Amino acid sequence: MPWVDSGQFPRVNEVQTGLRDARAGLERHRSAIDRLNVFPVPDGDTGSNMLATLSAGVNALDQLGDRVRPDWYRTITKATLLGARGNSGVILSQILQAVLSALSCDVPIEEAWHRALVEGSQAATNAVLSPKPGTMLSVIAAGASVGLAPIEVSLKAMRRALENTPEQLEVLKRAGVVDSGGAGLIVFFEALASALGVTVESEGVYPWLERADELTDAVLPDLSTVELESAGSSEMRFEVMFSLESAPQQVEAMKTVWSGIGDSIVVVGAEGLYRCHIHTNEIGPAIEAGIQAGGVHDISVTDLLHQIDEVAWVRDGLSAPETARVSQRTGVVAVAAGAGVARLFKSFGVESVVVGGQGRNPSIQELIDAVHSTNAEAVLLLPNNSNIQAAAQSVVSLVDKAVEIIPTVNVLEGFSALMAFDPESDLSVNRAQMTEAARRVSWGEVTTAVRAGSYEFGEFLAGSFIGLSADGIVVAGEALDAVVIELVDALVDADAEIVTLLVGEGVDSSLVTTITEQLERRYPHMTVEVHHGDQPLYPFLVGVE
Known part of the structure; x- marks a missing residue:
């Protein structure tokens, strides 16, 4: 139910309608915006984050009902901030705060809109530690740069800025996409402008979002309900953890004993102090192996039959x-x-x-x-x-x-x-x-490409395995074990001592063994550690220390 304007927030009904329409627009185009993610990974989530962020504010608006006060927009901006997800969501929450503050001023609409863009651009830039051109920051800055002009002019400037983002960021150009955050931002501003009575050129599905739908041959999973139910397929009942003061040789001896009585073994540490973890049915022998290796303290034993409770509080x-x-x-x-x-x-x-x-x-x-x-x-x-x-x-x-x-x-x-x-x-x-x-730590991630693409060393198809590091995509191929090995090769340098594999959910144990044995033969001077992370979508996370 719209609130009757008391004069303390001009255009209040139009702005509230604009917020709801913007939320509907982001909901309609969420998947396409997600697909504009610069890397073709199955969990690009810019559209999802912007939608969740704006939804938090609109939900708060809906809950106000007839109790809406003249400063209603402060409630909305606070709810949006607390509901912000991801970098794009945080930036959107800052922009929304500036926009609503500016539109609350009793000045002509074009002046209020210009102030909204200028202050929104500044707030967005301040929210980012290292602002870069070719992002949603460039899109809103372009709208602000036209000065005091008709709203349609600023919208056209933002659209041009979005189309230009691939020329500002090489990774966008190489992937053949525009910036996903900038795309979501235009959906937001055009919905708001339309509610304010501005004739918006684009109708229906935007051309760049329509192209985004064509970028993938793979089915994007819905991660909104991903939880932790994948935990604990092990038949071992108890989780034993303790700290250990010991020398490396004794630790290796303890790990050998542990390999025969349990799984999910984690032993990490340096300079004589280690943190040790195992799932086992043999509590006594597991702790005794630690005592044989050195000084044991901070012992913790958990009955994994209560795993459901554990998963619940983690979730x-x-x-x-x-x-x-x-x-x-x-x-x-x-x-x-x-x-x-x-x-x-x-x-x-x-x-x-x-x-x-x-x-x-x-x-x-x-x-x-x-x-x-x-x-x-x-x-x-x-x-x-x-x-x-x-x-x-x-x-x-x-x-x-x-x-x-x-x-x-x-x-x-x-x-x-x-x-x-x-x-x-x-x-x-x-x-x-x-x-x-x-x-x-030098790190890498292995996942499945959701669309065809290219990288420095070649091309790949949708469904191929790709390995990413801090430098972007560094390896691609059809065989998971080969991609993992090549990714480790890309991360290892002369000082490397430990390779850690974090295994995702659903990965076959025989494949893990094959990869581990290949790495041990390839790098005999290095320690290869394997842990089960059960993370979704990424069969392997790789770390090199």
Whole structure:
């Protein structure tokens, strides 16, 4: 039900209609915007993130009903911020705040619109640590640059800027796409302009979104309901974890014993201190093997018959039951995709795990709830994904605890960072040590291409396996084992000592064995560690330290 304008927010009914229409537009074009992701991975999620972000604001608007006050838009901007997902969602929430603030001014519509674009552009730029041309920032900046002009002129400028994004970013040009965030932004602004009475040229499906539908021959999965039910296919009943002070040779001997009595074995550490994890039916022998190897402390045994309960609290972003929690100086919140990844983080001392990652970015509110759930004076937050960095950074000013962000862009960086975590040290010391530890890892990801494409060394088809690193796509092929091996080859350098494989859900164990044996023969001087992360869509995550 529209609110009767009291004069304190001119055009209020039109703006509210515009927000709802923009949400409908993003919902209609979400899949196409997702497909514009620069890399042809199955979890491009720009459209999904922008839709979820704007939906949070529109839902808050709907809940206001007849109780709408003159400052209703502040409620909407706050809800949008807390619901923001991914970098594109955070940027959109900042733009929306500036837009609604500007449109609330009792000035002619073209002046209010121009102010909205100028202030929105500035807010968007401030939300990004390293602004780049060829992104949604360029699109809104183009609209702002036309000055005080008819709204149609600014819309045309933004469209031209979107079409020009491939000329500003080589990766877009090589992929044959325009910037996905910029595309979503035009859907938003054109819906808002139309509700304000502006005649918008484009009708129906936009040409670049129509082309996006043709970019893929593969079916894009719906990640909105991805949870952690893939955990725990093991027949082992107990999870045993402890810290171990030992020498490398004794640790290897313990791992040999463990290989005969359990699975999901994780032994990580350096300089005589290790964190050890195993699923087993032999609690006594598992702990005894550790005692034989050196000094054991912080022993934890969990009955995996209660796995359903464990999955539930991980999925819901909760931490351990209150009865099991001990207050500490510094706690850790980590984002994890996959039940195995979540269990590994727990074994490292992470107090609160938030379900998320590529394709399922948590909202700012979910991160805030996780921070509040920790039983610590201060919190270290590990996003473990570049697309969660902006949302994580927003948490710092929205909670009443001291929070530091460890800028991890991959779960393997997260694991490495946690090796340097000291719960009794202060935030600044932990941040420095953990950030340095994370940077010692070269990482890669293997997934399936959802559309045909090309990279520096050739071309690939939809359905091919592709290996990505921080430098982009570095290998592609039809055989999963070959792609994993070539990706490791691309990551290994003269100083490399450890190769870590994080195995995704549904990967055949015989294939894991084949890849492990090939790597051990190829790199006899290096240690190859295999952990089961159960992460969706990425059969292998690779780390080289």
